[in-house]
Amino acid sequence: MNRAVTAFAALLATIALGAAPAANHSDPADLGALVGTWTCTSVNGNVVQHYKETAIKWGPWIQFTSDIPAIGDQPAHKTVDYFGYDPKGKVWINASVSSLGDYSVVKSTAPASASTSTWTDAYPVDPDDGPATVSFASKKYTVDATYKAKGKQTPFHVACTK
Numbered sequence: 001m002n003r004a005v006t007a008f009a010a011l012l013a014t015i016a017l018g019a020a021p022a023a024n025h026s027d028p029a030d031l032g033a034l035v036g037t038w039t040c041t042s043v044n045g046n047v048v049q050h051y052k053e054t055a056i057k058w059g060p061w062i063q064f065t066s067d068i069p070a071i072g073d074q075p076a077h078k079t080v081d082y083f084g085y086d087p088k089g090k091v092w093i094n095a096s097v098s099s100l101g102d103y104s105v106v107k108s109t110a111p112a113s114a115s116t117s118t119w120t121d122a123y124p125v126d127p128d129d130g131p132a133t134v135s136f137a138s139k140k141y142t143v144d145a146t147y148k149a150k151g152k153q154t155p156f157h158v159a160c161t162k
Helices: 002-009 028-033
Strands: 036-044 045-056 061-068 077-086 091-098 103-108 115-121 132-137 139-149 152-162
Touching: 028 045, 028 077, 077 132
Parallel strands: none
Antiparallel strands: 036 045, 036 152, 045 061, 061 077, 077 091, 091 103, 103 115, 115 132, 132 139, 139 152
16 A cells, blocks of 8 residues: 555645534535644654645636655655535545656545545545545544555554644
């Protein structure tokens, strides 16, 4: 689930849902609470990584940009995510690309006001990826997921504060 690392660490990663739980996120104006700088720590298996991400409004979307430092065999890279809510489809969307060439789209059908949501691959779908759980409050979000690496399920956790 390297795409999850890209999509959720930047957030989605990736998937930063930092607005107040009672807000109606289906109104793009309510996503403005996400704008700003987030300080994140990710734990990928037994590897800990620290980084910052910056969120700005981009039309009806929130654009998250992260500079991920090199760690292990993964070079330093940049990720860009576009996060928003589709009120017609009643689905949260996060589209992610990285300077390494990775890309993904993940989605959640949680209600617009939910403080915890489950996210799954929308494209490309990887049968080895488990769903991710995202929990958020006004100035913090966490992401917990698993993905298959070297033949075994590996935990992935991100905690970001604003």
